[in-house]
Amino acid sequence: MLRLENISLRIGGFCLESINLHIRQGEYRVILGPTGAGKTILLETIAGLNRPQQGTISLSGKNITAIAPEKRHFGMVYQDYALFPHLSVFHNIAFSLQIQGTEKKIIRQKVGRMAEFFRISHLLKRLPQNLSGGECQRVALARALVADPAMLLLDEPLSALDRLTRDRLQVELQRVHRQLGITVFHITHDLDEAFFLADRMAVMQDGRIVQQGTPREIARRPKTEFVAKLMGLKNFLPARITTEGLIKAQGLGTLNPDILQTIPQEAGDYLVSFPDQAVEIAPAQDDKLYCWQGMARITEMCRGRDRVDFKLALPDNTIIFTACSQRETDRFPCSPVPGMEIEIGIMKKGLHLLAAK
Amino acid sequence: MSTFRIGMAALGLILILLLALPLLNMVTGTDPAVLRATLADHEVSASILLTMRCALWATLAGLLLGIPLAYLLARGSFAGKSILQGLVDLPIMIPHTAMGIALLMVYGRKFPVGGFFAKLGLSFVSTEAGISLAMAYVSMPYLINAARDGFLAVDPRLEKVARTLGASPGQVFSRVSLPLCRQGIVSGAIMMWARGISEFGAVIILAYHPMVAPVLIWERFESYGLTYARPVAVLLILICLVLFAGLRWLATRGQES
The missing domain is CATH 3.40.50.300 (P-loop containing nucleotide triphosphate hydrolases)
Structure with missing residues (x-):
């Protein structure tokens, strides 16, 4: 028209x-x-x-x-x-x-x-x-x-x-x-x-x-970091695709390219992005769901009306963000506070590769 | 009332007293019987009516020619706009006797423009047309600037929306911009008329006769002294005060309604 x-x-x-x-x-x-x-x-x-x-x-x-x-x-x-x-x-x-x-x-x-x-x-x-x-x-x-x-x-x-x-x-x-x-x-x-x-x-x-x-x-x-940020995404980890086709992402180590929805053809610098819902606190014991599992330290947390936002540091101090509902935090073994170590899993689903700037 | 407001009111009051004192002194110091006699003087009443009438012609010409220019100055974006704005403001800054001489050298019968109009039967020297012309030159900035500020206060998006609703630029002007700027234009027109009535310098050079009220006051002062000039001046002040207060009230009432 x-x-x-x-x-x-x-x-x-x-x-x-x-x-x-x-x-x-x-x-x-x-x-x-x-x-x-x-x-x-x-x-x-x-x-x-x-x-x-x-x-x-x-x-x-x-x-x-x-x-x-x-x-x-x-x-x-x-x-x-x-x-x-x-x-x-x-x-x-x-x-x-x-x-x-x-x-x-x-x-x-x-x-x-x-x-x-x-x-x-x-x-x-x-x-x-x-x-x-x-x-x-x-x-x-x-x-x-x-x-x-x-x-x-x-x-x-x-x-x-x-x-x-x-x-x-x-x-x-x-x-x-x-x-x-x-x-x-x-x-x-x-x-x-x-x-x-x-x-x-x-x-x-x-x-x-x-x-x-x-x-x-x-x-x-x-398609770009700008669009991803506009869509509300906060997690952007620098990554490199090697000539062998492996993805090496900061904080997550080597990832299998098969886990991505779109696999880039060229080696080079990229960003791995994922929504905060892809970060699960106290994940299920199913390795197939996650591309990375381990302990993370709560560096900051912000309680909203019905949700809690977390800023987490991975073992190599890479910062990622996640959020969960108030009800979910109530189910934690103890009330989360900054400095506490918690177990997290980053789900394969939702992982997305963007061209670096 | 806060100290701040009391301070502001005190300073404002000083200025009002400074402004009003000479006028009050002149009005209260004049015998009403003398005023009545002055009003009955045909030369005085004719002069005051001539002043009002010429200022009105000047204001009407200002409305016709000044509003389009004010709109251009508010909405237009063109090279030399600030020079044009300066040119509009020039009559406020230069001595009005100088303006009168400048007008005489253009509109005098011996000069090309004046000669051209003289052939058409329109003379500007010692005529009502000349008085109106001199008044228009010196008072036009008041109308143009007030109208320009009025147009600037109209949200340009109203004009844009009107265009998308099918209005041509002319229709946008007449149906949106002009009605919304009416208050500014009315205020500017009142100011222009007032300034025209009080004009002396340019008028006396271009048209000493027929005598407008400010020229008559000066002429009586020069020939007969203060006693004869004062009642005419008081009469003009009173008439202007009543007229402008009335016009302002009407304009404000129009805006409120």
């Missing part, structure tokens, strides 16, 4: 570099990246608010690179919703229809239908400054969708909200996508939000797309 080919753009000191994306009809696509990765510039470029210096943007096969934003027919919602403060909720939602010169009777019908869909009919006479964050978001969505846009562009629409409202509105976005069947392009820095909503996602770093795929694919096989 929407295709970005080799899009490059420089704004001030920031560059978008050779962005290639293909968003399918009806897809919910999330762009995940930290602040300053260029997500908003990319979104505004798709909306037509920035003109790329190179590359093409096409919508359903039609080149729209040079088309003005008002003629692209995309709905857009900004992080702080950007509701017109001088217009009532009704006139905010009706804005695009009034611009098009739609008949008043039809405007009333369409706005009414949209307000009903988002359950904001009781707010139509209010001004935006008298709305809560959640209400603002619904109004912004209704305004963006009332003229049946070809696509919905969302710029971190949930990041300004408290946890409770965010969870509720995440479900609301999912409902909008499913019930209206609209193609959504959503940018965020929140991993949970991306996993909850995305059909497919792309990870952005310093103006470039560094990995694309389903959330599951990216989480399982991050």
